[in-house]
Amino acid sequence: MIYETTLRSYNGKPQTEAFTLTDGKGLGVRVSVLGKLRFQFRYKINGQNKRIDLGDYPDLSLRQARDAMEECRTWLAQGHDPKLKRSMTRQESLLPVTVEQALEYWLKEYAEENRVNVDKNRAQFAKHIYPYIGNYSLVDTETRHWIECFDRIRRGVPSLKQRPAPVAAGYVLQSAKQALRFCRVRRYAITHALDDLIGTDVGKKQNKKDRVLSDIELTDLLTLLEGRKVSFYMRQLCKLLIVFGARTQELRLSQFDEWDLDRGIWTVPKSHSKTNTLITRPIPERIKPLIEFLYRRHGQTGYLLGELKSAETVSGSGRKICSWLKHQESWTLHDLRRSFATKLNDLGVAPYVVEQLLGHALGGVMAIYNRSQYLPEKKAALDMWVERLDLLTDKPDNVSILKRTA
Known part of the structure; x- marks a missing residue:
């Protein structure tokens, strides 16, 4: 066994010849003719003798050398070549991933x-x-x-x-x-x-929410969207959220090539869908003029709403709209989606049609065998919903609250 006093007695002292001191378990110290001390670990792989230089004394202490030797023995027991493993570890230490x-x-x-x-x-x-x-x-x-x-x-x-x-x-x-x-x-x-x-x-988990806007609250919101207090971007976003029950990100990311006015279909690509599935929604006749207006205004940008805003910006603007309306209970833009689903169910729309409009996957056996998009049923549901929204604001049939607003 090697002692610290022994190392100090040889360190920096010229020797007549080089020799090695052994500490056991493969650890040794090579003493050069110039009195330079280097810790080494010796081992065998498939009968071949191998050696690793661990470091020089006193930069590397005896205790540190023994720790390094134990690490090498562990790698060897795990089937790794300690020399290669140590080289890889040193490389990771010198160039760490932040x-x-x-x-x-x-x-x-x-x-x-x-x-x-x-x-x-x-x-x-x-x-x-x-x-x-x-x-x-x-x-x-x-x-x-x-x-x-x-x-x-x-x-x-x-x-x-x-x-x-x-x-x-x-x-x-x-x-x-x-x-x-x-x-x-x-x-x-x-x-x-x-x-x-x-x-x-x-932190804490997000509470399961059940906030649904009342008819009066929806009327308040739609009326506010007719004015200029809310930005143009948020006016159009909110109106389309109310009509389609879409997720905010589906409209925030929406591009004009998703909207086929000839066929009357809005197709949300998988890349914009939270569930990574294609979502198809019919475009109500009363909404087509709004989409055409947005195209004339924003067509060169590619984005339905003219620009790509961050989720945080849109969410913050939604909170501001809610605060302006001073409703007794606060709500978020996502609650417009919940309100859409609830009120369509109240109007007698079949649950599976509502789920399709929301972009949810059908459950059970239907998810496996039923590939129908229910486009006629979804179109009828959305047309009825837009008509209901117009009635909320006492608008005649030929004047829609969802008309464009410049």
Whole structure:
């Protein structure tokens, strides 16, 4: 066995010849004629002698050399060549994958093709994660580093005018966990810092909502949309959300090539659908003039609403509209979709037709064998719904509340 005093006695002292001191388990110290000491680990693979230089004394202490030797023995027992394994580990340490690189790897290699809300994921990472731990080496991050980020989301940052958002904290956690698992499975970078965390550890789950706007509240909203207080973009978005019961992202991302006015069909591509399925909706006759008007106004942009706004911007504008109306209970743009579904059911529209209009997959055996789009039934339902909306605002048949507004 080698002792620290022995190493100090040889260190820097010229020798008549080079020799090796042994410490056991394959660990040794090579002493050069110049008195330079180098730790080495010797082992065999398939009967062949091999050797690794672990480092020079005193830069590497005896205790550290023994730890490195044990690591090499573990790799050997697992069937790895310690020399190759150590080289790979050193390379990872010298060029570590950062937190930002890991999350961006998931966004580019997975989320951009499989998640329609990828822009929201990227914006949340850029706002809540990258400025604080984005340049940290991923393998060196600890759970506490991530929790500090989630706590800022949950509590809010008044100095940055960020409101408390406990539900968003849980959402960012779930996205980050999926991203790091993706990196781990692909061996791009490995960490288990988030494995033990769940949404309620950093925030709270989104409550199941049942907010449905009353007829009076819908009338208030439609009347507001006739004026100029609301921006042109949000006026058209809200009207189309009310008519079609679509998800906000389906209209926010909508492009003119999705709208076939000759056939009277709006086709939402898989890439814009939350469930990665094609959604077809008939276009009510009373809505066609609005789509034609939008094309004349925005045709050169390609986007139905003239530009591509972020999900956060649209959501914030929706909250502002709600606050202007001063309804007793607040609502969100997504509640327009729930109101659409509820009121169509109240009008006697068959549930499976409502589900098709919402873009939901049919359940049970119907999901396997029934490929019908129910276009006649959906058209009848939407025509009846638009007529109902006009009646809410006491408009005659030839004057629709859903007419264009410049």
